Amino acid sequence: MRVPFHRVSIAPGVGEAVERVLESGWLTTGEECLKLEQEIAGQLGVNYGQVVTVSSCTAALELACRVLCDREDIVAVPAMTFGATALAPLHAGQRVVVVDVLNESLNLNPERIPTYADCVIPVHYGGAPADLSEICNGERIVIEDAAHAWGAEFNGEKIGRCLYGSKQTDAACFSLYATKPVQCGEGGFVVFRELEKADEARALRQHGMSCVASEMGLGGRYEIISPGIKANLSDLLAAIARAGLSEAENDRRIRKALAVDYDRSLHKWVRVPIRDERSSNHLYPIRVAPMHRDEVARELDEAGIQTSLHYRSLAYHRGIAWHPHVEIHQTPVANAAGEEIISLPLFPSMTPEEHEYVVESVQNAVGNLLAVAK
Numbered sequence: 001m002r003v004p005f006h007r008v009s010i011a012p013g014v015g016e017a018v019e020r021v022l023e024s025g026w027l028t029t030g031e032e033c034l035k036l037e038q039e040i041a042g043q044l045g046v047n048y049g050q051v052v053t054v055s056s057c058t059a060a061l062e063l064a065c066r067v068l069c070d071r072e073d074i075v076a077v078p079a080m081t082f083g084a085t086a087l088a089p090l091h092a093g094q095r096v097v098v099v100d101v102l103n104e105s106l107n108l109n110p111e112r113i114p115t116y117a118d119c120v121i122p123v124h125y126g127g128a129p130a131d132l133s134e135i136c137n138g139e140r141i142v143i144e145d146a147a148h149a150w151g152a153e154f155n156g157e158k159i160g161r162c163l164y165g166s167k168q169t170d171a172a173c174f175s176l177y178a179t180k181p182v183q184c185g186e187g188g189f190v191v192f193r194e195l196e197k198a199d200e201a202r203a204l205r206q207h208g209m210s211c212v213a214s215e216m217g218l219g220g221r222y223e224i225i226s227p228g229i230k231a232n233l234s235d236l237l238a239a240i241a242r243a244g245l246s247e248a249e250n251d252r253r254i255r256k257a258l259a260v261d262y263d264r265s266l267h268k269w270v271r272v273p274i275r276d277e278r279s280s281n282h283l284y285p286i287r288v289a290p291m292h293r294d295e296v297a298r299e300l301d302e303a304g305i306q307t308s309l310h311y312r313s314l315a316y317h318r319g320i321a322w323h324p325h326v327e328i329h330q331t332p333v334a335n336a337a338g339e340e341i342i343s344l345p346l347f348p349s350m351t352p353e354e355h356e357y358v359v360e361s362v363q364n365a366v367g368n369l370l371a372v373a374k
């Protein structure tokens with residue numbers, strides 16, 4: 001049997017949605033993006049003007065940094081993340097400090113945030129919320145990297161609301177990339193707490209133009225009012241994301257059931273993630289002793305199971321660690337965890353047979369190693 005790391009779930013109605021856009025005569029940013037923004041806002045319970053669809057979560061992070069931070073501001077990011085979390089503020093002109101994470105959740109350790117940081121980008125690793133109660137101190141800017149976290153909650157509120165009881169963040173950035181909880185291939189969106197900031201980002205996502213193609217009258221007159229980037233989402237992709245969004249809650253329940261099953265079957269064999277009821281369960285990263293990790297991954301690969309690695313510490317990526325505007329702090333927890341992790345397949349269209357096969361294969365791989373060690 002072959003089990004991919006991820007198999008796309010084709011949401012009901014996606015074919016009709018694509019046809020609808022093709023027949024509309026308009027492919028790029030327009031009515032579908034607006035509807036997607038409205039539906040996201042509806043699910044979060046925020047004003048739709050706060051939501052800005054973009055071409056990726058990376059672009060969402062960059063726009064949030066441009067709108068909320070000054071150039072040269074210091075932005076703290078966790079070492080256990082995808083490079084985009086650090087690259088986005090660099091592209092926006094800020095300086096980056098990479099700090100360590102907590103050993104249990106692999107989320108940013110609030111005690112490691114330097115007092116001189118102007119902004120923090122916590123990542124909700126694997127979909128489990130970072131500890132915003134410690135991170136949001138009311139003084140620094142907080143931009144959530146919620147690439148994994150659609151459907152997750154903090155303080156009883158959906159991640160993305162930016163208001164979590166007595167705590168608030170400035171923006172939350174989501175990914176619509178091919179493997180994420182809501183997906184359209186490539187895409188993303190950012191929710192700002194303040195409408196004016198969203199308006200600024202909406203202009204910046206399309207070169208900083210005063211009005212865009214779908215709104216143009218007067219013979220196409222517009223002005224570039226601020227030097228923006230090209231990061232708008234196409235209507236074709238927005239229509240696919242809208243179909244997925246309507247299935248997201250159901251998908252989240254399936255992911256959780258699969259994760260709980262993995263916990264039950266694997267906790268005696270490997271270190272399983274800490275169960276967090278508030279998580280979106282985007283990833284299922286098991287941890288094995290560093291000396292066995294590559295061997296277990298190789299055996300799973302030979303059994304036809306595709307795995308992934310989330311993540312090698314940012315301290316080990318030259319393009320980030322050697323950048324003149326990056327400071328790497330001591331990150332022993334992230335460095336060690338990056339040598340132990342194997343992310344197992346976990347996706348809503350996974351069949352019981354596929355799930356069982358992954359469980360058996362992990363047990364076999366680890367069992368073989370233990371037998372050799374004896």
Ligand SMILES: Cc1ncc(COP(=O)(O)O)c(C=O)c1O
Pocket residue numbers: 055056057058059081082084085123145147148174175176177187188
């Ligand atoms: C934690 C994290 N942040 C940001 C991103 C960037 O997302 P995108 O590919 O939509 O730009 C990813 C993508 O995998 C991610 O995992």
